[in-house]
Each structure stands twice: as C-alpha cells, then as structure tokens.
Amino acid sequence: MTNDEPFGVYVHWPFCKAKCPYCDFNSHVRHGGVDEARFLAGYLTELRHFARRAPGRTVTSIFFGGGTPSLMRPGTVSTILDAIADHWTVADDAEITLEANPTSVEAANFAGYRSAGVNRLSLGVQALNDQSLKALGRQHTAAEALQALDLAKQHFHRVSFDLIYAREGQTAEAWQAELTRALDRAADHLSLYQLTIEDGTPFAARHAAGSLHVPDGDKASAMYVLTQEFCEKAGLPAYEVSNHARPGSESRHNLIYWRGHDYAGIGAGAHARITESGTKRALSTLKSPEAWLAQVEAQGHGLTSDEALSAQETGEEYLLMALRLAEGLDLARLESLSGRALDAGRLDALESHGLLARNGTRLVATQSGRLVLERLILELAA
Ligand SMILES: C[S@@+](CC[C@H](N)C(=O)[O-])C[C@H]1O[C@@H](n2cnc3c(N)ncnc32)[C@H](O)[C@@H]1O
Numbered sequence: 001m002t003n004d005e006p007f008g009v010y011v012h013w014p015f016c017k018a019k020c021p022y023c024d025f026n027s028h029v030r031h032g033g034v035d036e037a038r039f040l041a042g043y044l045t046e047l048r049h050f051a052r053r054a055p056g057r058t059v060t061s062i063f064f065g066g067g068t069p070s071l072m073r074p075g076t077v078s079t080i081l082d083a084i085a086d087h088w089t090v091a092d093d094a095e096i097t098l099e100a101n102p103t104s105v106e107a108a109n110f111a112g113y114r115s116a117g118v119n120r121l122s123l124g125v126q127a128l129n130d131q132s133l134k135a136l137g138r139q140h141t142a143a144e145a146l147q148a149l150d151l152a153k154q155h156f157h158r159v160s161f162d163l164i165y166a167r168e169g170q171t172a173e174a175w176q177a178e179l180t181r182a183l184d185r186a187a188d189h190l191s192l193y194q195l196t197i198e199d200g201t202p203f204a205a206r207h208a209a210g211s212l213h214v215p216d217g218d219k220a221s222a223m224y225v226l227t228q229e230f231c232e233k234a235g236l237p238a239y240e241v242s243n244h245a246r247p248g249s250e251s252r253h254n255l256i257y258w259r260g261h262d263y264a265g266i267g268a269g270a271h272a273r274i275t276e277s278g279t280k281r282a283l284s285t286l287k288s289p290e291a292w293l294a295q296v297e298a299q300g301h302g303l304t305s306d307e308a309l310s311a312q313e314t315g316e317e318y319l320l321m322a323l324r325l326a327e328g329l330d331l332a333r334l335e336s337l338s339g340r341a342l343d344a345g346r347l348d349a350l351e352s353h354g355l356l357a358r359n360g361t362r363l364v365a366t367q368s369g370r371l372v373l374e375r376l377i378l379e380l381a382a
C-alpha cells in the first residue's frame, strides 16, 4: 500500500424511520428520537481514532450510508466533512456520496447536503409502483420517489438510484417494463439488486412458511441477463454485478472496496480496512448504536474487532471482491497480496467451461461465471 492509493471514509448512520421487512443492514428504529448532537460528538471522537491509525492519507471518497443518512441534519453532515478535512487531505475531486430515502421530508434536506459538500446522491427508490413499494414496507410512493429523483438531479451532478427486482410475483416482462422506465429516468448510475432473502428478516420467516414466493433459479437468472442487456443498450453497462454506470461515472467509493484499497469506517456497525506496518487489518465497530456510543465516549472508539489479516486472507478477500467487477482482478496484484499464484490447472478448467476469461494480466468472470459467482470464487480460492 502506498499513500497515493485511493482511500475512503465510510460514515454509518444506523437509524431508519421504519424497518423494511427484507433488510438486514444495521439499521434501527428509535421512536423516542435520537440525540443527534451526542452521536455527532461520537463520530468526531471516532474519526480522531482512525486519523491516528491512517495518517498522511489522501481521502478520495466519503460515503454516508445506512440506515438512513438522509435523516441526519445537513449541519451534522457538514461538521463531519469539516472534521475529515481537518484530519486528512481531501482530494479536490473527492466523491462525497449520501444515501437518501426518497420521502418528501428527506428531499427537503437535499439543498442543505449540497451546501455541506455532498456531491453525489444515492436514492433508494426500490420499485416504481405503489403496490410493490407497499409490499416492500417502504414509507414513500412511486410519485414521491420520482419527485425526489428530479429534485436530486437539480442539486447534484451525480445521482444514482437503487431498484430491487425479482420481487414477489414479478414477471420478467414486468421487470423489463419497469427497468425501461428506470433507464429513461437514470442519471449517471443505477444499482439494480436482485431481492435476497436475508436470515432473520420478516421476509425470511414468510419465505420459510411458504407465504412469500419470489422468482428464483432460471427465472431470476433470466431477469439478471435482461438487466445486463437493457442497461448496456442504454449506455449504462454493468461495471459490477449489481451496479451500472455511464463510463466514468462508476462509484469511486465502492471501487475502493472491490479493488481492495483501504478505508476508515465510523459509526455503529461500520467496517474498515487499514494497512499498518505493511499488514492489512480488518476492523469493525459495535452494531448497537447505544453500545457503540457508550464505548466511543469511554474509549475513543467503538471497535469490537481489530485483526491482522494473513496474506492468504487478504488475497482471498481481493479475489472475492474483484471478481464482481467487469474489469476483473489483476493477477499480479492478487499474487503480491496473497504470496501465491492461483492453481493453473483449475484456472484452465474454469476457462474451458466458459466461466472465466483471461484478459492479458487480468482475470474476468464471464456472464455465465457471474451467474454462479459464489461457487466460482469458492473453487478458485480452494
Ligand atoms: C443500506 S440499503 C438502503 C439505503 C436506504 N436506507 C434506503 O432504503 O433507500 C442499500 C440498498 O440495499 C438494497 N437492499 C437492502 N436489502 C436488500 C435485499 N434483501 N435484497 C436486495 N437488495 C437489498 C436496497 O436497494 C437499498 O437501497
């Protein structure tokens, strides 16, 4: 790692107005309200901890994720951005993203976020019809989401929005029509996620009980394939399994994760990767917002784990992340991180089955490979 490699700062806001029944992100509902000033003080304290652990870095991207960061006051976002700039050099062209839910109340904050320094907004639209939004437990209508999208485009040059497909009862034809509408509205980036049934969620309980039927297997694969084709035709090809962008508008923050660079992560349940004395370390903070805050106030950080990764683990992590990318992985980088080359026989076999392709010094999962990506990665890492 060198100091001129990209470096990100992730800020996790762990609160939401309501919990969506499909979601297993670290997000909590606090009906009694949140003491935002006290949490802000906690963020500033934890930032100091990370600044000591990663001195001299140039921040190339900052990401406010959640939870629902659009519930934060613009003043809170602004104070955190100022503190980041006090601790590190922030690159002139740094990407500063905030994830927003598209309710009208939150859209009223967009101008404030822009003034605070946010230059990219990522909106959780999820579906373009009210019936699906209701089934997903969302707090906004489709019309409200589209209004928020229009407003976002007025305030930010770079706007992304998320949709979830392979939803209950959705046919490939219905998704194709919805995707076509989405592409008509797209700015420079789209995240299109196939619905996953996450353990411990209300959707998982309904799925297990047989009362939630979602397209899976061949039906979901067909939706994935049509998603790739339509986005490509519309000029937003996939640069990662679920992420599509006009060339040059890829999310720099997410590329930091997928290309295996370092990032700080503050707030409850955040993860970080920091290289210290040549060794990559994996850090994560307490998931409970209140427990995180109490520990930050007592110890200066909310870390619950802080471990050195072995060369093999660092290599495996890079393999896992980079094969999600259309550009694939850099074989020389993988070898230098893990200290060993991939098994040549296994590579040849996967290539001859059409799951992998070698492109000069890079290794890329083909479309067939991406449909079975988890198995492919397990096979390669073995
Ligand atoms: C951190 S979450 C949400 C950000 C924001 N709170 C929102 O809901 O709009 C980021 C994205 O993950 C996606 N997501 C969350 N749970 C999912 C699931 N079970 N399956 C597929 N996508 C999911 C949603 O599209 C969501 O916008």
Ligand code: SF4
Pocket: 015, 016, 017, 018, 019, 020, 023, 024, 025, 027, 066, 067, 068, 101, 124
């Ligand atoms: S999808 Fe977004 S709004 Fe819904 S619970 Fe998860 S983080 Fe909160």
